[in-house]
Amino acid sequence: MNFPEDLKYTREHEWCRVKGNRAIVGITDHAQDALGDIVYLELPEVGDTVKKGEAFGVVESTKAVSDLFAPLSGKVVEVNDPLADAPETINEDPYEEGWMIQVEFSDPSEVKDLLDPAAYRKFVEEEAE
């Protein structure tokens, strides 16, 4: 299982790449593995607002469906539209090509609540037990 060092994580298995006041968001390698083959997803539109801890979309595999939870509050400024036609990208490359949305976040203090790679790894290991 892959936990890139430059990312922040949530307990709902999203990752976040923070740059300035923007964050790119996707689901983790662990999440895509647990879901299995992803077949469909619903993402917000550019301009929508998302709220930390609340659902911003849905991801579906053949046998499971899961909400996507926003790691930070803010405005959606970019959406990875090609995913709609190639959801398998999320399985193949969850941290790069499989990114989902880019958020311009409104409250920088929320970044502090995100997990670092070590903490997330520990969380995943504990959850497995």
Next chain:
Amino acid sequence: MRYHPHTPDDVRQMLSAIGAESVEALFRSIPDRLRLRRPLDVPAAVDEIGLLAEFRRLAARNAVEHPPFVGAGAYPHHVPPAVDQLLLRGEFFTAYTPYQPEVSQGTLQALFEWQTFVAMLTGLEVANASMYDGATAMAEAALMATRLTDRNRIAVSAAVHPEYRRVLATYLASTGDEIVTVPYGQDGRTDPAALARAVDDRTAAVILGYPNFFGVVEALPEAAALARKAGALTVSVTAEAVALGLLQAPGALGADVAVGTMQSFGAGLQFGGPAAGFFALRQEHVRQMPGRVCGATVDKQGRRGFVLTLSTREQHIRRERATSNICTNAGLMALAATIHLTLLGKKGLAQLALLNFERAGLLRDAMQRAGFGLRFTGPSFNEMAFDVGDAEAVVSRLARKGIAAGAPLSRWYPDDPRMRGALLCVATELHATELIELFAASVRG
């Protein structure tokens, strides 16, 4: 008991393997005070000879010598014996929902064929694997429209089957959605001016019968245009699916969703059920579709096969957020319709539809000669309402002759004085000319 294969010796051996003293001991997890300590008060067991005799006596208390002249949502049609004999293949009728596709390819391919037939008849892109019946299919269509449009008003024509509308009201009682009933005009069609007034930017769906409950063919294109302009979905409801062999497909006339029952194909009457409800829609709405759906794919060796798919919409995965709670549907009846439609084929379906249209013309002429005019002037397929004076009296009088005369419309429209003498009658390929003449004469009395 022929269905219970256990010999006393089997039971002893099995108990010994389990390590239990008695069968009774296997029920020790049920607290004693919750046990039933007396035999059930149901009639004593009967053997097969007695069973057949008893059921024959019961069945004989129904009068079915003549094909009924009543339709009103359930249509008497000839079902070729080949349909039933194929349905009785135990591999079909003793299988369940095809959860394990490798041992269910028969059911799955037949469902794929059913979905294709439904899509072809309705002129829409896709269809699901069937619904309980036409009424629940319509209610689910209304619910889907509220999800798709995020609106909560359903405009439904008063000329849609009244029992379908009651089922709709029952389904919507707890959702907070609102039903607006649109009146019909002198021609039996939904009043276009009233419809225009009823539809606005809160309307999720416009629901029209096609043909409607009075057997009248609605002006579907105009209604669909109106709905589209308001951002609402158009739902057509068809109870007499043979009509779709003659009438333009609702999808081609602007309907976004077509629902109803395929009872006319393969099901027979069966006192009203079972028959397969159908649900067809545009591909873009498929993620909000209720119920199961079969899709094509390939197996490990690259051979085409079929599976249930898009199942994340459904209750067993999405639970409280599912598009519907439906799981078991009407699979066997969908198969019956598929077999019947395959037997009919392109030519047979067109012939059957034309034949129905003709026989209804004979009925209309015979009734007019007997002095009974049409209640509604709108165009019809195989069903129409006649003014017969006292419709209930006619029904009672003909019942004494063993003839099911028709459906008195005042039962469903007690407040409409136009309906007082209206008797809704159908003629199909089962109604030969002589029978139609006899019927008209009997109505005159």
Next chain:
Amino acid sequence: MANPTGWKPSVERGSGGGDAAETGAGGATRGLAYEEPLVFEHAASERVGVSLPAPAGGRDPAKELPAGLLRGEIEGMPSLAELDVVRHFTRLSAWNHGIDTGFYPLGSCTMKYNPKSSEALARLPGFAAAHPLLPAELCQGSLELMWLLERALSEISGFAATTVSPAAGAHGELCGVMMIRAFHVARGSPRKKVLIPDTAHGTNPASAALNGYKAVEVKSGPDGRLHPDAVRAAMDEDVAAIMITNPNTLGIFESDIGAIAEVVHAKGGLVYGDGANLNALLGVARPGDMGFDVMQFNLHKTFATPHGGGGPGSGPVAVKESLVPFLPLPLVAKEGTGFRLVTDPKERPSTIGRLHAFHGNFGMMVRAWALIRELGPDGLRRCAELAVLNANYLRARLRDAFHLPYETDSLHEVVFTDKLQKASDVSTMDVAKRLIDHGFHPPTVYFPLVVSGALMIEPTETESKETLDRFCEGMRAIAEQARADPEGLKAAPLKPVRARLDETRAARKPVLRWTPGMKVE
């Protein structure tokens, strides 16, 4: 002299190669199966498969209907002669496993034998050709049968009255929750929540949500049972009802049902019973005596009406006296010696309304009543006894080969897991697919959700000890193969007309109907 020529036919052995040639524990061989295209893929022709009177040409559609509302022959419809149609569907049927083919231990679905006599009875013309709107005097037989079935179901379940109109189990659930809602509305407020144990069928939360309720999950205990304390902690005056399957989907009887019902009733809530597993209780105990206020039947499960490849079902709903006013229409009333349908809401002002265009799936009612008549009180009880005996026998014979997650007593079904097979990377799905090669339908898999890798086995009472023994032999062979040859096992199934199908592909690029030139590769 038996064979004067001395010639002895012999069959070359091993020509089939590998596992595909072996006979499974259930007697499965490859059989004779044909490839068969879709009906739409047969060559277009002018053939028909029906015999109908020729239209006389007496009425011209073009003269009466606007041209825009007429259509010609439908392009793409098949054109086959009757024999080709018969072969098509006969061939398709051979690709299916049904109860008539072999053992079908699909947990929670009660795949018991469907009597052939019931099929004959449902086809008696008096029943099969009866129009649902026949005047009452012309359909006394149907009405009496519905009334008799309603009375019997009420007695079997211990309730005051039963509606037979819901068309399937989930439809019955919907009906039951609607009545619960109407009951609370009549007392001032519909309330907001429905409690649902974590072992429940997905239809329970979906039925609650369709009625505007929030589904609140209640965790079952380590023994697989629901505990009164867990219910008490979740229970308040916003809770409209709890929905409980008893025995639950682990096959375990909810022994605390009485105390749970008291907790719920004390706060004004109602107790809904999902009757999916009623087979375990026939003649032994009655939900109505346990504190349930309402429950649905699944006639296709408990009363052996055919499952039909996914229906039609029939889902009657039984209620206590307090819910009788809310029953949907129609109902059958007995008046003197005759019967009448009650359809007018004026007669039943508190009714929730109507759930079916007509009276429900009458054809299924005929079959269910036939079974009840043939079984009688002792036979009904014997169903429960033998179903429970069969499940416990499988449990005893398989528990050293497969992990049993709950030691608690089983009734009519038993849940194992793939925990012991995990070491060799063999999953429940692999076990299920390999069972097919042995000639058995797989159990219900990955359900209930509280058990990881669940294999839920419900043998039913109509299976003989010999069949169960063969199934155990197959299961044990699979457990052995999981150790010795996991890769071979993962290749299963080898015998059916198709190998494992790509469900991901089906969902990513949905192809839901035939179109001309369709290719799926």
